[in-house]
Amino acid sequence: MSLSKPSEIAFNLVASYMNNLYNNPIKTKAITSCVIATLGNYIAQKTQGVKEIDHDTLASYGIFGLLFGGTVPHFFYKIIYKYLKNPLAILMIERLLYTPCFQVLALYMLARFELKVLVVNFIGLAWTVYLANVRARDARRQRRN
Secondary structure (H helix, E strand, O other): OOOHHHHHHHHHHHHHHHHHHHHOHHHHHHHHHHHHHHHHHHHHHHHOOOOOOOHHHHHHHHHHHHHHHOHHHHHHHHHHHHHOOOHHHHHHHHHHHHHHHHHHHHHHHHHHHOOOOHHHHHHHHHHHHHHHHHHHHHHHHHHHO
């Protein structure tokens, strides 16, 4: 009798998850992705032997999972299955288009959430302002001549 308790709890958890997945798919996928991404980053940090957990990275992975990790794939597959029925075509689009784009999005957004690319953005902003000023100055000189 005592062996049935853990399996009953596991079945109830799975049933609850499947019920939430059916009734609230986006919310359930977003929360699940958040938990899995955060847990995966935590395990990665622990296996690397870090002395102190980087909470900024944990938060970044969690936010990415919450906002993008569950929702973007949900909508991608919902749209692709609506228009395509051929499994090979779906696989090709997924592997050649969706996956590389999603990886770029993931790397970019994780860096943004970790505040690691703001310096590059400020340098890019300053460079754009400088180039615009140089171009405007040259245009004024050409108009005078």
